[in-house]
Amino acid sequence: MAWMVAAICTVVVSAQTRVTPPRNKYTPEQDVQIGREAAAEVRQEYPIIDDRQIDGYLDELGRRLIAAAPADLKHPAFEYSFTPVNLKEINAFALPGGPMFVNRGMFMAASAEGEVVGVMAHELAHVLLRHGTANATKAQGFQLGALAGAIAGAVIGGGWGEAISQGSQFGLGTWLLKYSRDYEKQADLLGAQIMARAGYDPRDLARMFETIQKQANGTPPQWLSSHPNPGNRSRYIAEEASTFEIGPRPDSNGFASTKRRFDTLPPAKSMADMGREGGGSSGGGGAPAPVGRIGEAVPAPSRQYRTARGGQLFRVNVPSNWIAVSSNNSVKFVPQNGYGESRGQTVLTHGVELGVARASSRDLRQATGTLVQAFLQGNPEMRIAGESQATRLSNRTAIGTPLVGRSAVGGTERVAVYTTFLADGNLFYYLTVVPEREADAYEVAFNRVGQSIRLNDR
Numbered sequence: 220m221a222w223m224v225a226a227i228c229t230v231v232v233s234a235q236t237r238v239t240p241p242r243n244k245y246t247p248e249q250d251v252q253i254g255r256e257a258a259a260e261v262r263q264e265y266p267i268i269d270d271r272q273i274d275g276y277l278d279e280l281g282r283r284l285i286a287a288a289p290a291d292l293k294h295p296a297f298e299y300s301f302t303p304v305n306l307k308e309i310n311a312f313a314l315p316g317g318p319m320f321v322n323r324g325m326f327m328a329a330s331a332e333g334e335v336v337g338v339m340a341h342e343l344a345h346v347l348l349r350h351g352t353a354n355a356t357k358a359q360g361f362q363l364g365a366l367a368g369a370i371a372g373a374v375i376g377g378g379w380g381e382a383i384s385q386g387s388q389f390g391l392g393t394w395l396l397k398y399s400r401d402y403e404k405q406a407d408l409l410g411a412q413i414m415a416r417a418g419y420d421p422r423d424l425a426r427m428f429e430t431i432q433k434q435a436n437g438t439p440p441q442w443l444s445s446h447p448n449p450g451n452r453s454r455y456i457a458e459e460a461s462t463f464e465i466g467p468r469p470d471s472n473g474f475a476s477t478k479r480r481f482d483t484l485p486p487a488k489s490m491a492d493m494g495r496e497g498g499g500s501s502g503g504g505g506a507p508a509p510v511g512r513i514g515e516a517v518p519a520p521s522r523q524y525r526t527a528r529g530g531q532l533f534r535v536n537v538p539s540n541w542i543a544v545s546s547n548n549s550v551k552f553v554p555q556n557g558y559g560e561s562r563g564q565t566v567l568t569h570g571v572e573l574g575v576a577r578a579s580s581r582d583l584r585q586a587t588g589t590l591v592q593a594f595l596q597g598n599p600e601m602r603i604a605g606e607s608q609a610t611r612l613s614n615r616t617a618i619g620t621p622l623v624g625r626s627a628v629g630g631t632e633r634v635a636v637y638t639t640f641l642a643d644g645n646l647f648y649y650l651t652v653v654p655e656r657e658a659d660a661y662e663v664a665f666n667r668v669g670q671s672i673r674l675n676d677r
């Protein structure tokens with residue numbers, strides 16, 4: 220009888236699930252190129268932690284996992300990196316070809332080293348199985364050059380990031396790093412195998428998923444929205460774990476000391492904080508927060524300027540006292556008390572907006588006409604105030620259209636809309652708003668902002 224049991228066990232041991240990478244029309248070198256560009260973008264937008272102890276510890280965990288990964292999936296071109304990010308959200312993500320980012324929030328939510336390692340092993344599995352470009356393979360008709368921007372846009376978040384990805388390719392970026400349930404299961408299984416070989420109990424991975432799920436409180440954390448639970452996650456991970464022996468536990472006591480090290484850093488930011496500071500995004504969903512109160516004094520535009528970036532799509536110089544407000548397809552830069560609630564509506568009384576809109580036509584005049592009509596429909600008291608004029612925007616042919624309306628702070632409001640085509644045929648617009656009586660004080664700022672816009676879509 221004892222012999223039988225042993226025999227059955229042997230069979231079970233050999234029953235480790237074989238995980239095969241999905242079809243992919245890209246080369247591993249292209250994964251690396253896409254990931255490298257997107258990572259550079261992420262590093263510019265995200266609060267990266269530069270701390271030798273934390274960097275070193277994450278790197279140590281990462282290298283241990285790579286050493287335990289199947290040789291046939293480790294493409295020589297891959298460039299692995301493990302970067303800590305000072306963000307509160309429980310999130311981690313890896314880009315094609317190797318760059319991985321781990322939020323402080325993820326680290327702090329983990330109760331043991333194995334749990335952080337579990338998430339990293341899962342992310343590494345997505346890289347090794349090349350799931351990002353496998354997703355792109357399933358999509359039709361986009362160019363390689365658009366991918367990095369699309370991915371960076373998707374990662375940077377639901378706000379301006381979405382517009383960046385849409386600017387380069389509608390709807391693409393938002394799902395490139397959004398994995399199907401099939402891919403999730405693959406990453407769980409391969410991640411569990413790598414963990415075990417590296418000396419960690421794969422059940423820690425399942426435990427971390429449960430922690431993430433519990434933190435949800437009704438709103439699913441960011442990580443879960445791009446890594447959907449295929450169902451029975453904990454069970455099949457435990458089953459997979461029982462099919463192999465766990466390797467010798469690595470000698471490490473860095474977890475507790477690294478956690479303490481995090482406590483010495485400046486407080487973690489949230490995605491929403493990043494949005495308010497500009498260049499980042501609102502971090503997804505919901506109406507952007509008002510900037511002060513409509514009707515209260517609005518400070519004059521600062522004569523100092525700062526550079527803000529819309530991901531890969533553009534950069535612009537704005538008065539240093541203007542605050543960025545991101546929404547799905549646009550970002551506004553507004554002075555204090557220039558954007559907020561007025562009689563139940565959110566209004567912009569002072570400032571600028573830059574955005575991307577679908578073009579109704581390949582003809583700039585027609586496409587602009589449609590966009591302006593859409594603005595007018597949303598603002599019944601607004602009308603066209605004169606002829607459209609040919610102008611330049613980022614060294615491209617553009618059209619400027621003057622409008623007038625009624626300002627929420629009283630009196631006439633002056634609005635101007637400038638439009639030009641993006642390389643992919645979408646419309647980019649730059650819009651200025653100011654009460655007529657203050658127009659002179661804003662003219663210099665509006666011109667300077669407009670002239671500083673640099674589109675970077677080709």
Ligand SMILES: [Zn+2]
Pocket residue numbers: 341345398402403406445446447
């Ligand atoms: Zn995943």
